[in-house]
Amino acid sequence: MSSKTIIFAIIALINLSVVLSQPSYLNFFLFNDTQYVNTITSYSIAQGQISSIYDLTVPESFDSWEQVLNVDKWGNFYVLVQEDTTWNQSMNIYAFSKTGQFINQTKPIVDISEGTFFNPQSIGYDVTLNTAVFAAVNGDEDTILFTFNFNTLQSEQQIVGFSPMNTPIGVYDPIYKNYFIMQQGDSDQTEYNFTLITYNLDSKSAPKPVQILGFEQDFDNTQLEYVDGVLYIVGSYGWPTANFTLYILDQLSGNVKQVYQTPSIDSDYYSDYWICNGYLVFVVQPSDNSDDTTINYLNLNTYTVNTKLTAPFPLTAGDYSASWCQ
Numbered sequence: 001m002s003s004k005t006i007i008f009a010i011i012a013l014i015n016l017s018v019v020l021s022q023p024s025y026l027n028f029f030l031f032n033d034t035q036y037v038n039t040i041t042s043y044s045i046a047q048g049q050i051s052s053i054y055d056l057t058v059p060e061s062f063d064s065w066e067q068v069l070n071v072d073k074w075g076n077f078y079v080l081v082q083e084d085t086t087w088n089q090s091m092n093i094y095a096f097s098k099t100g101q102f103i104n105q106t107k108p109i110v111d112i113s114e115g116t117f118f119n120p121q122s123i124g125y126d127v128t129l130n131t132a133v134f135a136a137v138n139g140d141e142d143t144i145l146f147t148f149n150f151n152t153l154q155s156e157q158q159i160v161g162f163s164p165m166n167t168p169i170g171v172y173d174p175i176y177k178n179y180f181i182m183q184q185g186d187s188d189q190t191e192y193n194f195t196l197i198t199y200n201l202d203s204k205s206a207p208k209p210v211q212i213l214g215f216e217q218d219f220d221n222t223q224l225e226y227v228d229g230v231l232y233i234v235g236s237y238g239w240p241t242a243n244f245t246l247y248i249l250d251q252l253s254g255n256v257k258q259v260y261q262t263p264s265i266d267s268d269y270y271s272d273y274w275i276c277n278g279y280l281v282f283v284v285q286p287s288d289n290s291d292d293t294t295i296n297y298l299n300l301n302t303y304t305v306n307t308k309l310t311a312p313f314p315l316t317a318g319d320y321s322a323s324w325c326q
Contacts, residue, residue, distance in 0.1 A: 022297050023281055028042075055100055064081065129177075171225055282296050
């Protein structure tokens with residue numbers, strides 16, 4: 001089974017606007033190992049360089065950044081983090097000012113079983129319920145849905161499927177309270193045996209899983225996204241040249257339709273991407289490390305791309321623990 005050791009890593013991409021203004025900044029949580037301090041680092045897309053770095057003050061119990069859940073009108077941001085506790089690791093939400101000053105935090109929730117694996121980008125957040133939700137797989141190869149409610153300080157686990165081949169992926173729709181899970185079944189049945197589970201947080205139920213039709217790719221490089229009522233499969237596929245590809249997945253029929261794919265060129269497509277303001281933003285860095293790096297804006301209404309030529313991107317996915325665009 002291809003999976004990652006459990007790390008409370010969250011990339012919760014929340015689409016807060018339908019106005020298609022191209023994002024201007026990419027923001028990252030970075031650890032400065034020279035000064036031994038956590039920072040929030042902003043990259044200006046227009047300038048093609050890092051525009052600001054702020055040191056962050058954190059409580060002693062802090063262990064790792066997960067993802068920004070919300071940014072308010074004053075620029076304060078709210079971050080899901082992992083903390084070290086006496087017996088286990090917990091989830092918590094920290095609030096910071098836009099210049100990195102610590103404001104406050106919630107009380108931690110501790111409840112994750114050992115031997116549980118999940119994909120970091122599959123964790124979503126419901127602002128009205130103040131709840132984090134994500135899909136995972138346990139040691140029995142059951143697909144589990146975890147919910148962490150920071151109002152009640154309670155967590156729940158629901159067995160919703162069976163995923164013997166890979167760690168399931170998922171995405172959350174906060175409007176209708178549906179969490180979508182894509183899982184890969186037994187490869188003895190068929191090489192590409194994928195199903196879609198739709199779990200409703202209000203009714204705490206899911207209809208019969210839907211067979212996904214027409215998707216024949218490597219599941220390891222795949223994510224689900226949900227933007228303006230549309231469910232997407234996103235991934236980078238192919239070797240030695242890769243294609244960054246976007247599909248629409250029909251929730252009812254399971255049919256898959258490809259709506260975008262990059263050309264086949266000798267380039268490294270960054271494993272991370274960012275969604276905001278109706279755009280999917282991704283970076284293409286040539287394999288020969290030349291200056292022809294591009295930042296690409298994929299319009300999710302028209303599925304057309306605008307590109308910006310920039311200097312080599314200063315960061316790789318291994319440099320930071322969480323990121324978001326604005």
